[in-house]
Amino acid sequence: xxxxxxxxxxxxxxxNNKAFEQLVKMHDKKVYALALxxxxxxxxxxxxxxxxxxxxxxxxxxxxxKSQFSTWLHRITVNVCLTYKTREARxxxxxxxTEEDELSPxxxxxxxxxxPEREVESGDIGEHIQECIGKLPExxxxxxxxxxTQGLKFREIAERMGCxxxxxxxxxxxxxxxxxxxxxxxxxxxx
Amino acid sequence: MKTEKFKxxxxxxxxxxxxxxxxxxxxxxxxxxxxxxKELRETxxxxxxxxxxxxxxxxxxxxxxxxxxxxxxxxLQTQDVKIFKLPDFRKLAIQLSxxxxxxxxxxxxxxxxxxxxxxxPISLVSNKDVTGLITENIRMGNVQVEKQEDGxxxxxxxxxxxxxxxxxxxxxxIQKILVHSLLNEENPGTRLQTIRAVGNKSExxxxxxxxxxxxxxxxxxxxxxxxLQSIKLLNNYVFDEEIKKTYLTVLTSDTSSAMRIExxxxxxxxxxxxxxxxxxxxSTLQSSVSKESNPYVRVKATNLIKEYEL
Numbered sequence: 001x002x003x004x005x006x007x008x009x010x011x012x013x014x015x016n017n018k019a020f021e022q023l024v025k026m027h028d029k030k031v032y033a034l035a036l037x038x039x040x041x042x043x044x045x046x047x048x049x050x051x052x053x054x055x056x057x058x059x060x061x062x063x064x065x066k067s068q069f070s071t072w073l074h075r076i077t078v079n080v081c082l083t084y085k086t087r088e089a090r091x092x093x094x095x096x097x098t099e100e101d102e103l104s105p106x107x108x109x110x111x112x113x114x115x116p117e118r119e120v121e122s123g124d125i126g127e128h129i130q131e132c133i134g135k136l137p138e139x140x141x142x143x144x145x146x147x148x149t150q151g152l153k154f155r156e157i158a159e160r161m162g163c164x165x166x167x168x169x170x171x172x173x174x175x176x177x178x179x180x181x182x183x184x185x186x187x188x189x190x191x
Numbered sequence: 192m193k194t195e196k197f198k199x200x201x202x203x204x205x206x207x208x209x210x211x212x213x214x215x216x217x218x219x220x221x222x223x224x225x226x227x228x229k230e231l232r233e234t235x236x237x238x239x240x241x242x243x244x245x246x247x248x249x250x251x252x253x254x255x256x257x258x259x260x261x262x263x264x265x266x267l268q269t270q271d272v273k274i275f276k277l278p279d280f281r282k283l284a285i286q287l288s289x290x291x292x293x294x295x296x297x298x299x300x301x302x303x304x305x306x307x308x309x310x311x312p313i314s315l316v317s318n319k320d321v322t323g324l325i326t327e328n329i330r331m332g333n334v335q336v337e338k339q340e341d342g343x344x345x346x347x348x349x350x351x352x353x354x355x356x357x358x359x360x361x362x363x364x365i366q367k368i369l370v371h372s373l374l375n376e377e378n379p380g381t382r383l384q385t386i387r388a389v390g391n392k393s394e395x396x397x398x399x400x401x402x403x404x405x406x407x408x409x410x411x412x413x414x415x416x417x418x419l420q421s422i423k424l425l426n427n428y429v430f431d432e433e434i435k436k437t438y439l440t441v442l443t444s445d446t447s448s449a450m451r452i453e454x455x456x457x458x459x460x461x462x463x464x465x466x467x468x469x470x471x472x473x474s475t476l477q478s479s480v481s482k483e484s485n486p487y488v489r490v491k492a493t494n495l496i497k498e499y500e501l
Contacts, residue, residue, distance in 0.1 A: 017268070021261060032248045032256060042252050049256045050263065057264055129237075129244040147206060148241055154208060169203075176202055180237050 005069060013061050020060070024053055027070060030150060031077050037145050038081045040134040051080045074160045078146075082138055132182045136175050139163075143171035144179075197221075198230050205234045258448060258485050265415060265449040328353045360389055366400050373404040379414035386420045390427070402428055406437050415447055422453045430461040439475045448485040455479070455491045462499065473501045 005026065011019035028049065035048035055076050063072060133141060139161070146157045147168075154172070158165040200217045203209040209217065221227045334348040358365045372385040386408075389401055408421040422441065425434055438461075441454035462468065479492035495501075 015268070017261075017264070020264065021257075024257065024260065028257065029248065029253065032253055036248050037245055045248070046252065046256045046259070050260055053260050054263060054267075057267065127244065129240055130246070133245075148238070149245060172206070173199060173202055176234065176237065179241075180233050183233075183237050183240060 006065065009060070009063065009065060009069060013063070020057065023069075024056075027073055028053070030070075031073065033149060034077055034145060035081060037130075037133065037149055038141060039084070040130060044084070048077070048080050048084050051084070052077050055080065071156070071159065074146075074150075075162075078142055078160050081142060129179065129183065132179055136178065140171045140175040140178075143168050144175035147172050194224070194226060197224075197227050201227065201231050201234055205231070205238060254484070255486055262448040262452065262485060262487070265447055268415065360401065361399070370400045370404045373401070373408060379412075379417050382408070382412070382414070382417045383420055386417065386424055390420075390424050402433075406433060409437050410440060415449065418447070418450055419453055422450065422457060426457045426460055430464065430466040434461075435466075435469075435472065439471055442475055442479060442488070448488070451483070451485060451488050452491075455488050455495075459491065459495060462495065468499055468501065476501060 008019045008023045012023055031052055032049050036045035039045050143157055146152050154165050154168045157168045197220050330351045332349045332351050337345040376382050405421045405425055408417055412418050438454045438458045441450050445451055476492045476496050483489045
């Protein structure tokens with residue numbers, strides 16, 4: 001079994017299936033977790049996972065190892081997640097929020113909490129949070145999840161999302177504020 | 192400093208992104224502000240709830256995702272094999288030039304040796320047994336000429352015979368060549384080309400040497416594309432004990448999920464055509480239901496068991 005990632009990449013680039021499988025197994029848990037948290041569904045996460053690694057397989061030969069493999073893989077995951085949800089939103093005719101909309105003060109303060117009836121039905125804060133995360137605009141959600149669940153620095157998230165570090169900070173800050181409002185509202189309902 | 196700025200710092204602090212200098216200022220500010228203390232508490236409560244609330248991917252889901260991915264990758268690779276890549280023309284030109292130079296030197300040496308030793312016959316392979324022979328060309332290669340002490344020349348050369356035959360895949364001599372190509376050609380592209388040529392047959396006899404070669408390819412060839420094409424072609428032959436055993440061996444032992452998928456599809460097609468279900472098929476399908484890692488094969492096996500009430 002080859003442990004060295006660079007060797008695995010070189011072998012996989014030459015068409016070695018076992019090396020590719022080993023490479024996938026080294027990284028796929030994080031990809032699956034991000035996809036699951038982003039989409040909120042196991043089936044969607046599997047679709048995202050499949051799309052990500054098929055893209056990796058098809059373009060691996062052109063990967064020159066100028067960046068870390070994990071960075072490259074993350075960038076593909078972010079793109080697939082964002083495109084995947086965009087397709088779904090189009091399918092369901094849900095109007096998309098633009099990056100500016102996501103950062104506007106009005107939207108930041110907008111109450112995206114659940115209805116009181118739904119609040120009472122759902123007794124579990126964890127479930128509630130998952131649902132609230134699903135309601136965040138896509139880029140806010142992605143930045144927030146990468147920060148919180150993958151433990152990446154703002155600079156690293158910016159690199160993977162292809163935007164400025166300051167923008168990532170605002171995404172994470174806004175997302176956190178919204179979630180905090182939701183959780184405290186939920187607690188007030190429970191009391 | 193404004194409270195809003197400190198609230199932003201609280202978030203950065205909670206995320207481990209605030210530098211030491213600003214952390215010191217923030218902690219001092221929090222000590223004297225109930226609002227900031229509340230902000231810190233709520234932020235930490237949120238992150239704690241997130242840690243507990245976000246689902247972890249299950250091993251089962253991850254395994255299923257991997258099985259689906261690796262099956263797809265194998266299929267993609269098979270498609271890659273089917274598409275013959277265009278040669279690198281620069282390299283090809285160099286190789287052709289080298290080959291031409293070698294042939295030229297060989298030709299001159301051969302011509303010289305024959306001309307100076309006209310008494311030495313060129314041995315020709317008899318072609319009387321070859322049916323359907325259209326053309327036959329003989330080329331010489333690897334000519335080696337050595338001058339002996341007595342002034343004579345010792346000549347070694349190879350005869351390369353190129354034959355063009357015409358006939359059907361059932362003709363005995365053509366079958367021998369097809370079998371040779373299927374089992375001995377090193378290039379998987381050539382083997383695939385031969386399989387495709389066989390696949391164009393209008394009818395399939397059950398006892399031909401080609402069928403035997405295909406059975407071997409399914410089980411032992413090292414190229415997945417060749418294996419997949421071979422098992423697909425087997426489906427055109429009348430289902431018999433040998434084919435059944437091959438399908439079942441693939442289902443139970445082949446490491447490629449793409450092969451197992453082809454095997455269960457082929458088995459299902461044979462059953463639809465009226466093949467008899469025996470205890471071997473029954474036990475293999477039951478084993479697939481409980482042990483198979485590929486979800487498609489598992490579901491297909493389950494459906495066959497239900498459909499045929501096994």
